[in-house]
Amino acid sequence: MLKLKVEEMSCGHCVKAVTEAANTVPDVDKVEVDLEGGLVTVTGNADSAAVISAISEAGYPAQKVA
Template sequence: MLKLKVEEMSCGHCVKAVTEAASSVNDVEKVEIDLAGGLVTVSGNADSAAVIAAISEAGYPAQQVG
């Protein structure tokens, strides 16, 4: 499981964009978002750097936490 702090998420559109970006990475099984906390949890065996890159390329700076 990968936990990320994602900046600049503020609405449902942001949640959709981040979910789609993370889900586009191979081996991502599930994406859960805590909009209020700015946290994204990604389940599966995806490469963490690839997930972070995909979310960042969608316009939402991301960094791993925990």
């Protein structure tokens, strides 16, 4: 499981865009977005750098939460 802090999410469109971006990465099984907390949880065996890159390229800066 990968937990990310994702900035600049403010609405349902943002949630959809982040979810779709993460789902483009191979081996992502599920994406859960906590809009209020600015957190995204990704389950599966996806490469974390690839998930972060995909979300960031969609316009939402992302970083791994320790």
